[in-house]
Amino acid sequence: MALKRKRSNSATRLLETNGDTWSTSSTSSNREFELATTEFTIKINVPKQSRNKKKPQARFEPDIISKLVVQPSKWYRMKEYSSFVHSKITFKRGDIVEVKRPGTDGVHGERKEWIARVLDVRADDPAHVYVRIAWFYWPEDLPMGRMEYHGRNEVIESNHPDIIDAMTVNGKADIKEWDEEDEDASFEGYYYRQQFDYLSSQLTTPREFCICESYYNPDTKIVNCPECNIWMHEECIIADAIKRHKKSSLIAKIGDDLKSDSAVTLVEKGDKKGHDKSQKSTHKSDQNVAVVLFEGKIRIKEVIKRGDDDSDSGLDADTIIDEDIRCLKCGEVVP
Incomplete structure (x- = not known):
């Protein structure tokens, strides 16, 4: 996925693990930002598994950090934070968030945004805050496409990794996990129950x-x-x-x-072989x-x-x- 977005003057704050607050300056550069190519790229340090005709069960790891190689290496030198504040909303590790799509101008609405889970927050200064995420998929975006059992409001959790600019986070996503073994579970709105393993391109099996x-x-x-x-x-x-x-x-x-066909066969006098006068219905x-x-x-x-x-x-x-x-x-x- 790739995003292009100019930074605005909206302030972003970083919250350190120890609770200290680091506030940004009110102005930030208006540089062009392309999500997957400008600042950081992610490579996975293991080869993708070949597909098997039997489609083995996916072994889903929510965070495949041990298999990731982030370039340039300055990513590893940046300071880590437990959360960040953008547009007066605090986003923490583990939160499911909306990510602005190109051309939407941050307009909320059905499927107007991408969905992702926050896994890591890093920054080299208050004006340059980055979030390592794992994408969610809409069913139609899966390699195997939408299945008959996928509901209208269903999304798929994945461990597809990426690093995005914190300024592209548009808000928190109201998405609930559905445990199919819980027969008393009830929910409204968007939900997820399956996981897509990015390494094997396999989808976990529902109940x-x-x-x-x-x-x-x-x-x-x-x-x-x-x-x-x-x-x-x-x-x-x-x-x-x-x-x-x-x-x-x-x-x-x-x-x-059978009752109709059991009618007596009429035989005319002098007709040795007999002649069937009964007439079968053409109905x-x-x-x-x-x-x-x-x-x-x-x-x-x-x-x-x-x-x-x-x-x-x-x-x-x-x-x-x-x-x-x-x-x-x-x-x-x-x-």
Whole structure:
């Protein structure tokens, strides 16, 4: 990532580990700053691992400082600080912050900023403050792209390292970690549950849910069975209901056809071989099933389409059925 930004006259203060305060002068140089190329560059002291077809589990290290080589070496000679103050906001190590993107002019809004975690704060004088960070990713920015289970407000933690100018920090980001094993967890706004390992280009695996053993997109519904404590995707419950009702309707239709085809074969007098006077129906029917979860029930709407020779409308009466939700694993009714 690269940022270009002119320094403004906004003051930045540094807070040392021992609590002493170092205030900046009210004026600072208006030099051009390009984040990844002007002051510092970061190299990783280990080769990237080759991708494996089996996609091994990522071994995520939040801070890969032991593997970093920062150039120029003056980075290591600069004084370390526990936090800094910018625009009257104190930013500490570990804080998740918004970083201004080119062309946004610091305007807040959905995905207007980059997101990063503060890992280190250093400065060689009050007017030149730098922050070592690890980037967060939007799902669509991952090498593998956005997955079906990624929610609209989901971000991905990474250990992708960088060093930015403290003046490009726009504010604190309200992002919560979601522990999927905590079934009582609730949150609003942006959240993260996965980590992207920059060294191996692998993504940690989220928790598996349902009998399909797939993942959960929190923008969709999920239903818990208290009997066997399995969580079921709404779409899996709906797919099961559609499958069952199409199957039961097909069995009923075959039964009706068998009854119709069991009519006595008429044999005209003098016809040795016999002649089938029964006429099989050319009628064709096609049943569409729509299913939704409604007020703790499965609501099924069957629309039976008739052939053109049956009616002008081509539609028979719809059938609406309400059923209890049953667990896809143990079969018990889900209250």
